[in-house]
Amino acid sequence: MARLVILGAGVAGHTAALHASRMLGSGHEVIVVSPNSNWNWIPSNIWVGVGKMPVEKVIFPLAPVYRKKKIGFHQALALSIHPEGGENHQRGYVVAKSTMPGSEDRLEEIEYDYLINCTGPKLNFGATEGLGPDSGNTLSVCTAAHATETAKHLQAAIARLKAGESMRFVVGTGHGTCTCEGAAFEYTFNLDFALREAGVRDKAEVVYLTNEAQLGDFGVGGLIFTQQGYQTTSKIWTESFFRERDIHAVLGAHCTKIEPGRVHYEQLDGTMHDLSFDFAMLLPPFRGADLKAYDREGQDISDKIFNPAGFLKVDANYQAGAYENWRAADWPKTYQSPLYDNLFAAGIAFAPPHQISQPRTSPNGTVITPSPPRTGMPSGMIAKAVVETIVDRIKGNGKPAHEAPMTKIGAACVASAGMSFLGGTAASMTMNPIVPDWEAYPATGRDLKGTSGEIGLAGHWMKHLLHVLFLYKAKAHPLWWVIPE
Amino acid sequence: MIPVPAKDTTMSIPDPAAQQSILASPLPTPSTLKHRRNLFYQLLRLAAINIKMVRVIATGRHL
Numbered sequence: 001m002a003r004l005v006i007l008g009a010g011v012a013g014h015t016a017a018l019h020a021s022r023m024l025g026s027g028h029e030v031i032v033v034s035p036n037s038n039w040n041w042i043p044s045n046i047w048v049g050v051g052k053m054p055v056e057k058v059i060f061p062l063a064p065v066y067r068k069k070k071i072g073f074h075q076a077l078a079l080s081i082h083p084e085g086g087e088n089h090q091r092g093y094v095v096a097k098s099t100m101p102g103s104e105d106r107l108e109e110i111e112y113d114y115l116i117n118c119t120g121p122k123l124n125f126g127a128t129e130g131l132g133p134d135s136g137n138t139l140s141v142c143t144a145a146h147a148t149e150t151a152k153h154l155q156a157a158i159a160r161l162k163a164g165e166s167m168r169f170v171v172g173t174g175h176g177t178c179t180c181e182g183a184a185f186e187y188t189f190n191l192d193f194a195l196r197e198a199g200v201r202d203k204a205e206v207v208y209l210t211n212e213a214q215l216g217d218f219g220v221g222g223l224i225f226t227q228q229g230y231q232t233t234s235k236i237w238t239e240s241f242f243r244e245r246d247i248h249a250v251l252g253a254h255c256t257k258i259e260p261g262r263v264h265y266e267q268l269d270g271t272m273h274d275l276s277f278d279f280a281m282l283l284p285p286f287r288g289a290d291l292k293a294y295d296r297e298g299q300d301i302s303d304k305i306f307n308p309a310g311f312l313k314v315d316a317n318y319q320a321g322a323y324e325n326w327r328a329a330d331w332p333k334t335y336q337s338p339l340y341d342n343l344f345a346a347g348i349a350f351a352p353p354h355q356i357s358q359p360r361t362s363p364n365g366t367v368i369t370p371s372p373p374r375t376g377m378p379s380g381m382i383a384k385a386v387v388e389t390i391v392d393r394i395k396g397n398g399k400p401a402h403e404a405p406m407t408k409i410g411a412a413c414v415a416s417a418g419m420s421f422l423g424g425t426a427a428s429m430t431m432n433p434i435v436p437d438w439e440a441y442p443a444t445g446r447d448l449k450g451t452s453g454e455i456g457l458a459g460h461w462m463k464h465l466l467h468v469l470f471l472y473k474a475k476a477h478p479l480w481w482v483i484p485e
Numbered sequence: 486m487i488p489v490p491a492k493d494t495t496m497s498i499p500d501p502a503a504q505q506s507i508l509a510s511p512l513p514t515p516s517t518l519k520h521r522r523n524l525f526y527q528l529l530r531l532a533a534i535n536i537k538m539v540r541v542i543a544t545g546r547h548l
Contacts, residue, residue, distance in 0.1 A: 207499055214506075239510035242510075249500060251503045267500075275499050430538060430541045432544060447544075450541050454534070455521060456527055458534055459534065462535070
């Protein structure tokens with residue numbers, strides 16, 4: 001009997017756990033270690049954050065699902081990995097600290113035969129002074145609780161606007177190395193939509209403050225796609241949407257400090273600015289989870305297993321160097337640790353070889369470049385491929401490892417721009433592959449047949465359909481596995 | 486709800502170069518905006534978006 005341990009229960013971890021349980025059947029053990037008791041469909045946090053959806057619609061408790069699928073669940077925060085085992089452990093093991101009410105801080109040692117690190121991001125609000133809702137001066141939609149709090153602030157702001165005040169809303173990225181620009185874009189346009197619905201848009205200035213050097217970059221270096229017989233760019237397409245909705249933008253910005261009602265930032269040309277605000281929702285940069293790693297003798301080997309940002313190093317080329325040298329082949333295929341063949345990472349937890357967008361630094365040496373997005377669809381696809389590799393090995397199939405390189409797999413991204421069944425809008429994008437491959441597609445970086453963008457009500461219906469389908473899948477209802485990642 | 490153009494309440498344009506680029510981009514015509522909300526047309530687009538997504542999933546299927 002083999003034991004697979006999965007750290008984290010987000011999109012990657014939960015997908016991995018459900019597929020592993022289905023593919024392995026009885027006779028083997030699947031264990032999930034996650035500090036959270038609930039699963040959260042994070043893409044819909046945007047709607048919670050503008051008060052359009054109650055928080056109960058985006059979360060559900062994990063324990064009943066895992067009980068139903070016979071998956072072991074330890075509600076605990078993983079602290080360290082011991083891939084070589086140790087005293088009293090012949091196999092690798094994980095040390096985790098319980099987060100269960102009533103047994104907080106109790107340490108557990110969980111042995112494994114295979115380990116998948118799906119710990120997702122640590123929301124690094126501390127990277128910018130004054131960033132974040134807990135000890136800073138800005139709001140967030142990164143968690144369901146943050147989004148609920150943000151919705152309350154928005155309702156208060158709308159009341160002030162209705163009373164005749166004029167206000168500035170700043171939405172975007174709170175650091176030069178943030179990822180998830182798509183989420184900031186969504187919140188910007190949902191905010192605009194909510195203000196129009198409330199009849200107060202003429203009293204509000206909406207500013208999108210981003211680390212992208214140009215609109216439409218989205219951390220993937222932008223897109224080229226065809227529209228009505230022309231090749232166009234996501235830059236022109238996105239700028240047009242900003243013009244239509246009268247939203248201002250600040251580009252290439254790294255927030256240096258946020259005081260109550262004022263954000264200080266540096267731009268790519270090295271100039272320093274500040275901007276007053278009445279309401280600010282700024283996303284944090286991500287770090288890897290605070291996991292340590294130790295060898296059999298107890299020596300700290302964290303710097304061998306993880307990169308400096310705390311993401312697990314896998315089968316990528318981390319020596320690519322300058323932008324001119326970047327190749328599609330730099331990106332990982334199997335997501336297996338080069339040091340331990342029973343250790344994998346999926347989702348945000350794996351260390352990318354470099355950014356996707358062109359790296360940029362201000363004259364002051366500040367890096368202002370989006371980090372590569374690897375949430376949502378690629379997270380799920382990578383997790384499934386990793387599970388298939390592990391299942392093959394457990395069953396002794398002798399097959400080569402399954403591959404899901406982001407230079408081969410595509411992604412669909414539906415960015416909401418207003419939630420209403422008849423009046424809503426979304427920007428629907430597909431890209432294939434996610435990471436441009438300039439050798440395979442020298443003119444456009446991606447396959448034009450699989451890369452597209454369009455705006456309309458249908459996108460909103462699609463976004464809502466995805467919300468329903470993915471919650472159904474995550475709850476492991478009948479035939480859940482038919483729904484693709 | 487059909488969005489109405491917002492009045493310009495700009496306190497000061499925070500990034501004039503970005504704003505210049507935005508203002509140089511194409512503005513959708515009233516006909517395009519109508520199409521984006523036309524229920525029949527959008528039902529067809531929903532089908533089209535689904536087909537595009539299925540194609541991306543199928544061609545990008547991992548090995």
